Amino acid sequence: MFGLARDxxxxxxxxxxxxxxxxxDVFRVARWLxxxxxxxxxxxxxxxxxxxxxxxxxxxxxxxRAWLMTIxxxxxxxxxxxxxxxxxxxxxxxxxxxxxxxxxxxxARLTDDEVISAFATMPQKFREVVLLAxxxxxxxxxxxxxxxxxIGTVMSRLHRxxxxxxxxxxxxxxxxxxxxxKAG
Amino acid sequence: xxxxxxxxxVDSYLSDELLVETNHEVQRHLELCASCRSxxxxxxxxxxxxxxVLTTADDxxxxxxxxxxxxxxxxxxxxxxxxxxxxxxxxxxxxxxxxLAFIVGVLTVVTAIYLRPSVETVSSSGTDVAIRNTGxxxxxxxxxxxxxxxxxxxxTYRLSERPITLQAAAIEHGKFNExxxxxxxxxxxxxxxxxxxxxxxxxxxxxxxxxxxxFAHIVVRxxxxxxxxxxxxxxxxxxxxxxxLAGGGPGVSGFNVRGHAVFVVSELPQTANSEIANALRxxxxxxxxxxxx
Numbered sequence: 120m121f122g123l124a125r126d127x128x129x130x131x132x133x134x135x136x137x138x139x140x141x142x143x144d145v146f147r148v149a150r151w152l153x154x155x156x157x158x159x160x161x162x163x164x165x166x167x168x169x170x171x172x173x174x175x176x177x178x179x180x181x182x183x184r185a186w187l188m189t190i191x192x193x194x195x196x197x198x199x200x201x202x203x204x205x206x207x208x209x210x211x212x213x214x215x216x217x218x219x220x221x222x223x224x225x226x227a228r229l230t231d232d233e234v235i236s237a238f239a240t241m242p243q244k245f246r247e248v249v250l251l252a253x254x255x256x257x258x259x260x261x262x263x264x265x266x267x268x269x270i271g272t273v274m275s276r277l278h279r280x281x282x283x284x285x286x287x288x289x290x291x292x293x294x295x296x297x298x299x300x301k302a303g
Numbered sequence: 304x305x306x307x308x309x310x311x312x313v314d315s316y317l318s319d320e321l322l323v324e325t326n327h328e329v330q331r332h333l334e335l336c337a338s339c340r341s342x343x344x345x346x347x348x349x350x351x352x353x354x355x356v357l358t359t360a361d362d363x364x365x366x367x368x369x370x371x372x373x374x375x376x377x378x379x380x381x382x383x384x385x386x387x388x389x390x391x392x393x394x395x396x397x398x399x400x401x402x403l404a405f406i407v408g409v410l411t412v413v414t415a416i417y418l419r420p421s422v423e424t425v426s427s428s429g430t431d432v433a434i435r436n437t438g439x440x441x442x443x444x445x446x447x448x449x450x451x452x453x454x455x456x457x458x459t460y461r462l463s464e465r466p467i468t469l470q471a472a473a474i475e476h477g478k479f480n481e482x483x484x485x486x487x488x489x490x491x492x493x494x495x496x497x498x499x500x501x502x503x504x505x506x507x508x509x510x511x512x513x514x515x516x517x518f519a520h521i522v523v524r525x526x527x528x529x530x531x532x533x534x535x536x537x538x539x540x541x542x543x544x545x546x547x548l549a550g551g552g553p554g555v556s557g558f559n560v561r562g563h564a565v566f567v568v569s570e571l572p573q574t575a576n577s578e579i580a581n582a583l584r585x586x587x588x589x590x591x592x593x594x595x596x
Contacts, residue, residue: 131381139374140455140463143515146365151357160369171377184463229349234356252318253350254357259320278314285349 134174137183142167144255145187151250152195153243162198166191185261188251192265229288237287245280252277304332309339317346367535370515371444378447441539442564445516446548446555449566452513453531453553457506457522464512469519472510477536478594479563480519484508486586487521487532494582501526530569530579534587537564545580549573556580561591 145166149159169190170177177186238246251262252273259277263270309332315321316329333340357363455461473481488505495503506522506529521532539559547556556576557566565587567579 128382131378134381135378135451136455136459136461139377139451139514140461142370142373143365143512144463146370146515147358147363150363156362156366160366163365163369164373167373167377168380171381229352231356231360234353235360235362238353238357249353250357254354256354259315259318274315277318281314281346281350284353288349 130174133179134171137177137179138167138170138174138187141184141187144184145191148188148191148250148255149195151238151254152247153239154195158198162191162194165194169194182261184255185257185265188255188257188261188265233288237284240287241280241283245276245283248273248276249280249284253281304328306332306336306339309333309336313343313346317343317350365515367516368441368444371448374451374514375444375447441537442542442546442557442559443548445535445537445564446546446557446566448514448516449518449531449533449535449557450548450553450555450568452511452516452518452520452533453529453568455513456511456520457529457531462511462513466509466511466520469508469510472519476510476517479590480510481594483519483534483590484521486590487583488523490582490586491523491579494579495525525569525571525575528570530567530571530576532579532583533566533568535564535566537562539564545577545584547573547577558584560584560588563587563591 142163146159146163149162149166150156152162154162166187170187173190177183238249241249247266248262251257251265252259257265259270259273262273262277266273268276309316309329312321312325312329316326321329333343456466467475469480469483473479484505488503491503495501502525504524506524508519508521511518511520516535519534523530523532537559541560542558545556545558548554553568553570554573554576555566555568556573557564557580559565565580565583567576567583569576
């Protein structure tokens, strides 16, 4: 992994300064990707181990956070593949989106639990783009690199993801009889 | 720009991804169109709400004990001459890894026995560090994170999350943090009361997070060198005496008392770190007792 003792120390010092403070961010994204706490810890550990091993490939003072997220997505992708969850027999996104009419209204008051519940029930494809673009505030280009999809796909999924999130919240509010605010 | 055109670019405007010219066109339209302004306000508020909820939810916060352990293991793996394979001491706590974890556990114990001298020689930032008192493992694990916080907060500011004031921490994380800077500075003022002792200067106090670990952090300067007093919550029992780690980088001295782990981190002589730590023990204990810890 590393060469001489002095090189190892230098690599560790750089890694400690740039990557280690982002450990909590990696864990948070792992959690919202749908992993339970134990799995999110495994993903965080594996991500940082991989990052440490390949830290010589990272250019200092560039975007370490985006670099770590790219590794996290690779690690999580492998995990999901092993679980055999990649068998897609239909495209449920089209079905879901076609059932949302216009721009759904947004409840005037939202509790934290309602937001988390609505977010958690979104399909992974939309959830991850909303997570990276709106929660973690990565640029379209960074999201595109992390997910390895074209920027146009990021834009499309973000638009649909936001709309879907509003639909979930509106649906929840309607059930509870909460006032809604029209958007769009 | 018309309303229909705005709808096509509103998502990118919200994400600050438009060209400057288009941005101006959107802003001009929003100034003139109450309906689009209202719509945009709803979108913006929802985005802010989602971000705030998902970044602060308890469920998404890293366990400080896990963060400290991972930091220690990564450091050990990165600096170990033996090239100890990190993956073998991983966090396998799910059933599907149970058998593997058992095998790994046995291997780890065997490896740990064989590598005992190098395992107990941990590095903080430079040369080897000798653990002088191995009584309380939890304190030592946290001590490495405290050194990292000192270096990445007090020396070079590289934290990913903005620190909050101790007053805000007293509300959010417990009354123990209230006026912590004042009681610490009073204790240090008494310790360095003579001119010949070297004047101690208060620089900053806040509550910060490093590698997932929360610390009340008071930064002082003595003899031209910065020192950090870092205090974290701990579930570990009180330590009987002040413990120390010293090596090529900053040294650290401290203790556990009444549910709080205290660290004095600096490049001052290790005797000074220990002396400061000893002076802080009664005031931290008193503060913890005052707030019912």
